[in-house]
Amino acid sequence: MASPKIEEFTNEETWLADVAKALSHPARIRILKILNEMNSCMVGSIVDKLPLAQATVSQHLKELKRVGLIDGEIDGPKICYCINNQMLQKAKSALDKLFSKIGCC
Amino acid sequence: MASPKIEEFTNEETWLADVAKALSHPARIRILKILNEMNSCMVGSIVDKLPLAQATVSQHLKELKRVGLIDGEIDGPKICYCINNQMLQKAKSALDKLFSKIGCC
C-alpha cells in the first residue's frame, strides 16, 4: 500500500497545524502586521489599534507566543513584543513545502 | 497616527485567517498530503488511511472545501476529491506576503 493507515499524526503535521491555528484569527494576523509596522511593540499600542479588550489581546499574544511566532521582552512595566523571524521562516518553509505539491485531478 | 484603531478586520485578513483555520488540524494537513500522493481521491481511500471515522473525515473534507483548498467531483456513487491548485497558490502568496516582513526587535 502506498499510504497505509496511520495510528497518529507526525510531529511535523501536528506542529504545522498548530502554527496554522495560531494564524487562524484575523486579530492575530493583524497583530503580526502591526508588529512589523510599529517601532514600539508594547501591548498597549497594539490594544489601541484593535477593536478588542486588553484581556483579549493579551490572550491572542499568548497564542502567538505559544507557537513561537513572537517573543516578548520585559522592559520595565511594559512588555516589548516582536516577531520571531527564525520561527516565521520555519513556518514559511513548512507551508511552502506543503503548498509546492501538485493536485491529483 | 501610523496605524489607527480599526473597527473591523479587512477581507484579506479574515480570508487569510480562514484559510489558516482550514489548515489548523493535523488530519486536514494529512488529507492534503494524501490527495497529492494518491491517484484516487475517493473519500473511502482517505478514511482508510486516517485514524478517524468516516463522518469525521467527511467533516474535515467539508472544511477544506469550504475555503476552496479542495474540490469534490461526483463520480457515480463516489466523490473524487482533489486539491485546488489555484487556491493553494493564492494562499501561498498571501502567506508569503505576510511572512516576508521583518520583525521590529
Added chain:
DNA sequence: ATCGTTCATCGTAAATATACGATTAAGCTT
C-alpha cells in the same frame, strides 16, 4: 510606602470545533 501604569491571569459566558454512531440520499448492479 503609596500611587499610577502596564500587562497577565482569573472567572465566566457564549460560540465554535471535534468526534462518533446512526441515518439518509444517491447511484450502481442485479
Added chain:
DNA sequence: AAGCTTAATCGTATATTTACGATGAACGAT
C-alpha cells in the same frame, strides 16, 4: 424494485476558543 456501496448529514457529547470585566502582580515615579 431490492440490495449494495459510497459519502453526506443529523444528532449529540465533549472540548476548545473567544470575548470581556475584574483582579492581581510587577515596576516606576512621587
